[in-house]
Every structure is written in structure tokens, then in C-alpha cells.
Amino acid sequence: MSEELLELEAMAGAIVRALSAGERRSMLRKMAQRLALSQRQRIAAQRAPDGSAFEPRTQKTPAIPSRGPACFLYPSSSGVRRVIMRGFSWDSDRMMTGFDVEAGGIRSFHFDKVVKWLPVPEEYRGGGGSTLRRKGGLRRRAMFRRLSSGRYLRSGVDDRGFWVGFSGKASEIAGIHQHGLRDKPSLRARAISYPKRELIGATEADREMLINLLYQQLVEAALVLDV
Numbered sequence: 001m002s003e004e005l006l007e008l009e010a011m012a013g014a015i016v017r018a019l020s021a022g023e024r025r026s027m028l029r030k031m032a033q034r035l036a037l038s039q040r041q042r043i044a045a046q047r048a049p050d051g052s053a054f055e056p057r058t059q060k061t062p063a064i065p066s067r068g069p070a071c072f073l074y075p076s077s078s079g080v081r082r083v084i085m086r087g088f089s090w091d092s093d094r095m096m097t098g099f100d101v102e103a104g105g106i107r108s109f110h111f112d113k114v115v116k117w118l119p120v121p122e123e124y125r126g127g128g129g130s131t132l133r134r135k136g137g138l139r140r141r142a143m144f145r146r147l148s149s150g151r152y153l154r155s156g157v158d159d160r161g162f163w164v165g166f167s168g169k170a171s172e173i174a175g176i177h178q179h180g181l182r183d184k185p186s187l188r189a190r191a192i193s194y195p196k197r198e199l200i201g202a203t204e205a206d207r208e209m210l211i212n213l214l215y216q217q218l219v220e221a222a223l224v225l226d227v
Helices: 003-016 021-044 130-134 168-179 204-225
Strands: 070-076 079-090 095-100 105-110 116-118 154-157 162-165
Touching: 021 154, 021 162, 021 204, 079 105
Parallel strands: none
Antiparallel strands: 070 079, 070 116, 079 095, 095 105, 154 162
16 A cells, blocks of 8 residues: 555544544544445456456356156245246256246246146247247346345445445355355255355455545545645
């Protein structure tokens, strides 16, 4: 870090101590929000704090298109419901993905959770997987899109400082990727090792941004306090 930033931090500390609790919280809240935004933008760019690119997502075995529709009973929140799928395909995790006729959209189901296979009704017989493939592409999107959203990547303040990070279940998931740990991708799957992808971490640019923001806030406060 440059000598200018060190000197600025020392000057800022003296003025921060002169602020009221409310003024400190207001300033720290703004800094936390700016840092959280910077973290989201970096994650969206698929970059680690040191500027290196995230290791790409592991390419799964290509899905095998089905030869026709399927009908089966599957557990649901209200008990067991009948599922009629058209244009479905399988992947290496024993997942079936296709158009759920009764739900009216693309859905995925665990093969091992099927309660009972049923004959396909006559009106739904025929048709392959072309419709599904035209609607595919979800896995080609950037990683951690939902995890880095404001719903999961949060910030907070108190009288002494601020924090930016994850909490609850999101914290557990983020920690696996942050440190490159092992976990099961699904309940019935085998545990695998995930590459280390640092989601949280302040860069030198973040540090300078926060110091500049702190300086601007303190200049305003100094004018009010006549420091």
C-alpha cells in the first residue's frame, strides 16, 4: 500500500473518533454498500480478488436425448403427483430434464425418486428432445449469479465497523467454493472436490475506493465540525 494511503488512514482515524455514533454508522453503511457492489461486479466478471479468472465450471457428460415421452409418479409438496414429460434428456447425475406437460414448463427430476413408472397416455406419445435442446443453455451462464445477488451477498454495520459476506445456508455454500472444499452436488450424489474460487476478498482497488470514500465523508464532517 502507498505511503499516501497510510497517511490518509492515520488522518482519518483521528476524525472518525470525533464523529457521533450516528455519523459513523451512516458513513460505514455507505462504505459497506459500495464494497458489496464491488464484490458483486467482480464475481459477475468471474474474477478472484487477485485478478485471476475463476476456474471454469466442469463440463458434464453431454445429455442423452430420450426416444419419447415418459410418465411417472413423483413426490411433491402435496403428496405424489403424476408427471408427463416430453422431449426429456438424461445427464450423468441421473437427472431427467424435460418439458413437464402438467406444470407447463421445463423441470428436472431425480431418477431415483420416481415412485412408479406409468404408461404414457396415447395423446402424449411421440416427439423427441429437440424442443428441450432449443430451450437449453442455463448451465452456460456465469457461475454464482444467484449467490452473489443482494438476497445472499449482504452487508451490515455497527458502531465499530462494517462487514460484507454471506450468512446462513448461503455462507456454507460460498465457503465450499471460497476454500475449495468437498461437498455433494445433490443429496444422492457422491462428494466431489470443488476448485477454489474466492468469492469474497478486497482488492487494492477496493481499498483505494474505500479510502477515497472515507476521505470524502470525513472532509464533509470536518467542515461541519470545523476541524
